[in-house]
Amino acid sequence: xVELQSGYKLKKLRSDRGGEYTSAEFLQFCEEIGLERQLTVxxxxxxxGVAERKNRTIVEMSKTMMKEKKLPYKFWGEAVNTAVYIRDxxxxxxxxxxxxxxxxxxxKSGVKHLKVFGSxxxxxxxxxxxxxxxxxxxxxxxxxxxKCEKGYRVYNLQTNKITTSRSVIFDENSLWDRDTQTVDSxxxxxxxxxxxRSSEEEHEETMxxxxxxxxxxxxxxxxxxxxxxxxxx
Numbered sequence: 001x002v003e004l005q006s007g008y009k010l011k012k013l014r015s016d017r018g019g020e021y022t023s024a025e026f027l028q029f030c031e032e033i034g035l036e037r038q039l040t041v042x043x044x045x046x047x048x049g050v051a052e053r054k055n056r057t058i059v060e061m062s063k064t065m066m067k068e069k070k071l072p073y074k075f076w077g078e079a080v081n082t083a084v085y086i087r088d089x090x091x092x093x094x095x096x097x098x099x100x101x102x103x104x105x106x107x108k109s110g111v112k113h114l115k116v117f118g119s120x121x122x123x124x125x126x127x128x129x130x131x132x133x134x135x136x137x138x139x140x141x142x143x144x145x146x147k148c149e150k151g152y153r154v155y156n157l158q159t160n161k162i163t164t165s166r167s168v169i170f171d172e173n174s175l176w177d178r179d180t181q182t183v184d185s186x187x188x189x190x191x192x193x194x195x196x197r198s199s200e201e202e203h204e205e206t207m208x209x210x211x212x213x214x215x216x217x218x219x220x221x222x223x224x225x226x227x228x229x230x231x232x233x
Contacts, residue, residue: 006104014038014048058083069118069175071141078143078153078162082117085145089114115142115152116172120183123154124167137169139183141176 003010013030015021017039030037040047062079066072071079089109091097101109115121122137130136140154143162151166157176177184 010035012036012038014040014051016040016045016048017042058087061087065117069116069141070178071118071176072178075118075143075155078155079117081147082144086114113145115170117142117144118175119170119172120174120176121152121154121171122169123156123163123165140165140168142168142170 002008013035015038020026021037021039027037029035045052058080061083062076065083066075066079088101089099089111091099095103099109119142121140121142123140124137125135138156138158140156142152143155144153145151146153146164149164149166151164152168153162153164154168155162171183175184
């Protein structure tokens with residue numbers, strides 16, 4: 001896939017001595033396509049320093065994201081994929097302040113769609129999957145970005161399944177409390193400074209109330225009700 005998308009031929013592959021890289025089947029595959037293998041010495045990760053350091057960065061990002069939202073380790077795969085997705089869109093000094101995504105694809109990637117991993121979100125339920133009296137949205141946990149679809153990967157708290165949805169409302173300052181089976185919301189306090197004022201004046205503080213999940217869900221229900229009323233009179 002990489003060869004087709006980049007137009008470059010893969011000539012060498014350096015890896016550790018994991019069983020997946022030293023099996024007879026993999027050796028035969030490399031010989032058939034003319035790929036040169038390079039193996040590191042046992043217990044010598046420094047011989048493949050760039051890849052090993054990147055792996056460490058991804059693991060640390062994943063652990064931090066899960067801990068911030070108190071997610072169980074069963075989401076480690078989703079956290080790793082999300083960490084890679086974010087890192088691929090961050091400019092790097094090695095690429096002269098160009099992101100890996102842009103360097104590989106030749107096009108810039110937007111960041112407005114990025115959301116806080118593990119946040120509570122509410123996914124729209126299509127009309128075909130519900131009756132008029134049922135909720136228009138379902139409570140979920142945001143766990144990543146679609147791989148082949150243009151949407152968000154969400155964990156449904158009712159079905160315990162991961163699906164992809166494009167119509168999602170996020171509450172990025174919330175998290176799911178597994179012990180109480182409730183949503184924890186916070187109030188964000190922002191301290192803003194007006195540079196035109198004298199230094200003796202106190203800084204102005206603005207309190208922003210993050211709407212609670214029930215309020216968000218109620219808004220979705222009202223919007224769906226209005227749409228149905230307009231449609232059916």
